[in-house]
Amino acid sequence: MIRIRNLHKTYTMGKNVLHVLKGIDLSIEQGEMVSIMGSSGSGKSTLLNVIGLLDAYGDGEYFLNDVLIKNLSESRSAHLRSRFFGFVFQAFNLISFKSALENVALPLYYQNISRKKRNRIALEYMEKMGIRDWAGHMPNELSGGQQQRVAIARAMISQPKVILADEPTGALDTETSYEVMDLFQKINAIGVTVVIVTHEHDIAARTGRTINLKDGTILSQG
């Protein structure tokens, strides 16, 4: 599903060149549940963004489903993103002026699916995440756990091949964190690849494989 060969990524900040990823070799198969661990600044979020086509990379090669991903146009990568990936963030990133239901249904709006149909599908997914009763609420009326469930429902609604989660439990208490991890495991059980970036060992322990990152290089992977 995901194959990465000798991938480099640098950021230029004024005169300073920041070498964030220094030759990453990595492959993730379909149906895997993988965690990427590392301290802050290790480049784990950058790696996740590159995988999710949110960010470009420098040298190296990245094959997504055997297709080389390089120099994509904005609209092409938008298209691929909506077909392959669902994103879950630490800060939930719900759109504040939209109800939970509208947030969940938003990816389908960008797939030109009618309002009626996407709201119906959104309700199904909210049902699966156990937050159907909160469909009409605004994000600021929901608890952190509920918001993350909304975000996961939103990530799942476009039936992605891969869920990319950047510190999904970073803003949640332990109990809620485990509930969220239960959800990810359920999602993985139906065949969706799940990649979770975290710095918590107990979260990483619940995935099938852990990739350890330090200073832009892989220390160990599973």
Place this chain on the structure above:
Amino acid sequence: MRIDLDLFQEIFATIRSNRLRTFLTGFSVAWGIFMLILLLGSGTGIQNGIHHEFKGIATNGIWIHQGQTSKPFRGLQTGRRIEFVNADYEEIKATVPGVEHITARFYKWGNNTITYKEESGVFNIIGCHPAHRYIKETILLQGRNINDNDLDEFRKVAYVGLQVRDQLFKNETPIGKHISINGVLFKVIGVFDDERNERSQRIIYLPITTVQKVYGGRNRIHAVMFTVGDATIEESKAIQETVRRKMAARHHFSPKDEKALRIWDSVEEFQKFMALFRNIRIFIWLIGIGTIFAGIVGISNIMLIAVKERTKEIGIRKALGATPWSIISLVLAESVLITTLSGYIGLVLGVGTLELLAGNLPALDLFRNPEVDFTVALGALALLVTAGLIAGFFPARRAARILPVEALRDE
């Protein structure tokens, strides 16, 4: 761009969350359009005023009345009255190039008593040629105009104004009836309206040959009037000079004597007014467009701020599969919607104010009936949509260039 309910719901959601910002933006555009409409309406008011000044008069006519000499010439004293005769008319008609329709006039002002049955009134009488109606425009209401046969056969026929008909005939049909003009019977052949003023509707036109014969005018005439086609000011001035030179030779006055002939040139008058009006209109558009441009800059500025505020939201949308084009259309549509809607409000208020002004202002000589016509309103609307697109363009481009990673970075 997908224009559907969803797009509008997206826009209304953002407008709802930024009410004050949207209001301020809209206000500047509404004000711009309001001012433009007011200015354009006033421009039309001036134009209407000018046209009113020339109502009932050909705008390409030259009127030549006999005058008094003001310069001694070949031993002749100043202050001598020039007296036109038929031959003057004939010469101008036959020999001056550029003359189109031509008529002479024989005035019979004063106490003309006109009676029909029991009714009577005092009206002005003018003898003229058939072409008179092209220079002093009359609108035929009933019957017919004076024609060449009337002149050739010295027919006693009358072409009467609206006021004459109303005063003498009340509800009777005037055509074919005989009226007595100073004791001589004339048959009414036509009734006209003259939009210039009421005085013009109290005139009775008669064939000039008949007038000269019946009222002892012999071969005398008082004025010659003609149109000059689509001559420019210069061409019409040249025609005037030719006429002046020929008349000077016939009547023995200096060709440089400005008083011997009293010449009124509607070509010059009209085109002077039109030039003035053109300049006023250019001025109005400049100001109006300037005001709208300020509105555009305002909107563009505020939309830029809005895009900056929404950076994170746009990043989220991109992560969820939004294409750059869908982001652009979102910003553009919002900009166009705000400009069009608020501009429309300005348009309606502007037109309403004009209506109010038109209804309550006294009709001044050069300013009457301020209004904007449908095409101008449509043009303004097109201008608004364009303005919205221009105003939205830069913010939209910036929004489309937002990188999702940078937008989503937690800070």
